[in-house]
Amino acid sequence: MDFPHLHMLLNHFPIIGTIFGVGLFILSLIVKAGDVRRASLIVFVAMALLTIPAFMTGVGAHEKMAQDASIPNTLILRHEGAAELAIWFMEITGILSMIALWQSARGAQPPTRTTAAILAFALITTGLMARTGNTGGEIRHVEVRIAPEGTAIEAMLARFEPSPSKFTRLMIASKWWWAFMMDLHFIGLVLLIGTIGMLNLRVLGFVKQIPIGTLNQLVPWGLAGIGINAVTGMLAFIGMPTFYSHDIAFVLKIIAILLAATAMGLFYLTDAFRTCEALGSGQDAPLRAKLIAGTSLVLWFAVIVLGRYIQPLQDSIPR
Amino acid sequence: MVVPPFLNDLEQSGLSVWLRESPSVFGFYFILLFHTIGLALVVGPNVAIDLRLLGFAPEIPLPPLKSWFNLMWLGLAINVVSGIFLVLAYPSKAFTNPDFYLKLTLVGFAIWNLRRMKTRVFDDATLNDTGMLIKGRTLAIWSLVLWAGVITAGRLLAYTCNYLVYGVPC
Numbered sequence: 001m002d003f004p005h006l007h008m009l010l011n012h013f014p015i016i017g018t019i020f021g022v023g024l025f026i027l028s029l030i031v032k033a034g035d036v037r038r039a040s041l042i043v044f045v046a047m048a049l050l051t052i053p054a055f056m057t058g059v060g061a062h063e064k065m066a067q068d069a070s071i072p073n074t075l076i077l078r079h080e081g082a083a084e085l086a087i088w089f090m091e092i093t094g095i096l097s098m099i100a101l102w103q104s105a106r107g108a109q110p111p112t113r114t115t116a117a118i119l120a121f122a123l124i125t126t127g128l129m130a131r132t133g134n135t136g137g138e139i140r141h142v143e144v145r146i147a148p149e150g151t152a153i154e155a156m157l158a159r160f161e162p163s164p165s166k167f168t169r170l171m172i173a174s175k176w177w178w179a180f181m182m183d184l185h186f187i188g189l190v191l192l193i194g195t196i197g198m199l200n201l202r203v204l205g206f207v208k209q210i211p212i213g214t215l216n217q218l219v220p221w222g223l224a225g226i227g228i229n230a231v232t233g234m235l236a237f238i239g240m241p242t243f244y245s246h247d248i249a250f251v252l253k254i255i256a257i258l259l260a261a262t263a264m265g266l267f268y269l270t271d272a273f274r275t276c277e278a279l280g281s282g283q284d285a286p287l288r289a290k291l292i293a294g295t296s297l298v299l300w301f302a303v304i305v306l307g308r309y310i311q312p313l314q315d316s317i318p319r
Numbered sequence: 320m321v322v323p324p325f326l327n328d329l330e331q332s333g334l335s336v337w338l339r340e341s342p343s344v345f346g347f348y349f350i351l352l353f354h355t356i357g358l359a360l361v362v363g364p365n366v367a368i369d370l371r372l373l374g375f376a377p378e379i380p381l382p383p384l385k386s387w388f389n390l391m392w393l394g395l396a397i398n399v400v401s402g403i404f405l406v407l408a409y410p411s412k413a414f415t416n417p418d419f420y421l422k423l424t425l426v427g428f429a430i431w432n433l434r435r436m437k438t439r440v441f442d443d444a445t446l447n448d449t450g451m452l453i454k455g456r457t458l459a460i461w462s463l464v465l466w467a468g469v470i471t472a473g474r475l476l477a478y479t480c481n482y483l484v485y486g487v488p489c
Contacts, residue, residue, distance in 0.1 A: 190362045190366055193360075195363075207386040209382075210380060211380075214379040214380070217379065218367055218371075281380065309348055312344070312347075
């Protein structure tokens with residue numbers, strides 16, 4: 001298993017999953033089913049997460065492809081440009097969906113403007129992901145290649161797509177910009193550990209006088225920290241793509257992040273959170289909730305450990 | 320700039336050389352890792368308390384938050400120890416960088432501020448919730464400002480230096 005394999009394995013999710021999510025979302029608006037809507041929002045968040053490794057494995061796939069002289073580099077770069085536009089819309093859709101999930105946690109309807117924004121961003125994402133998939137397919141599939149920008153819509157989209165090399169150069173042009181991004185990355189870390197980390201510690205039994213449901217009110221700050229770190233992390237990745245993709249600590253860090261997000265999903269979407277929320281001051285959380293919280297805490301600290309070891313473990317994955 | 324020679328002696332000591340040059344995963348980056356974990360343990364809970372004192376998450380009961388200070392003191396202890404080791408690894412680099420002194424100054428103020436928050440807000444049994452919020456507000460704002468400054472000055476240490484080691488300008 002190498003990067004091209006992983007890229008092929010992952011890259012269909014953002015395209016098909018987003019279409020699937022949009023279908024569910026529109027269905028939920030027609031039949032006015034809150035459960036269906038929540039399901040579609042969960043799909044969007046999951047796709048926003050899976051898009052991250054799909055995007056990152058593309059760097060390794062590119063390097064492998066570049067060894068084949070019969071593949072025009074311009075096609076690879078066009079696909080990368082399309083991806084570098086699509087991911088931001090995907091991530092915004094995911095963040096908006098997370099907000100809507102939060103707002104509808106107690107069966108309440110999220111505000112109309114959140115719903116409208118999600119629909120708009122999800123539809124744009126679907127289009128941009130289709131374009132990304134199409135340009136990606138044309139790298140290898142000679143038989144489906146038509147003119148460089150086949151349709152008027154594609155030609156229009158292409159004007160908004162960044163040049164991958166220019167985007168990379170922009171990120172590393174100034175060390176102060178880089179330092180600023182890393183500064184924000186640490187502030188995001190502090191927000192995450194201070195809120196979500198402390199909630200997990202409380203579930204495990206630390207300072208039980210504080211009811212879990214009240215600590216939960218700080219979690220949006222932790223989610224904001226995760227958001228800050230997702231954006232600054234992805235910008236850093238675009239700044240030094242081959243540095244990060246050949247680093248075992250980085251690869252494991254991304255896996256740990258996806259697992260931590262899964263643990264968080266398990267906590268909030270199963271009855272673990274509801275049972276914890278009902279607990280008052282001094283009451284002990286059920287074992288199942290403790291297991292999830294403990295796993296979550298270990299994973300977030302693993303993310304910190306692995307992040308710290310990115311630098312000394314550079315080039316730990318052979319080029 | 321004249322760099323005091325004792326920094327060179329310190330830098331040539333066995334521990335300093337090992338910290339700087341050891342390829343072991345328990346070398347420099349291990350210390351740096353602890354410094355980051357300590358940061359998360361001090362500043363993380365403190366930011367949560369600051370937010371509560373500023374009126375967010377109003378249902379969190381204030382008095383039990385006092386117990387979180389123990390976790391913060393632990394984080395602080397980890398960072399004092401790991402910080403000393405980090406300076407030992409690159410003493411000339413640290414002591415010739417103005418940003419290092421800025422960071423230490425900010426750390427000093429941040430800890431002083433944290434102590435005041437503990438004694439004036441959480442140790443004062445005569446205060447009710449409203450009283451704690453009134454007394455804590457300014458301290459909470461300073462806490463956020465100072466820790467953001469500490470993190471920024473600390474991050475900048477990775478991007479600024481006058482000497483990497485004794486006699487070797489950056």
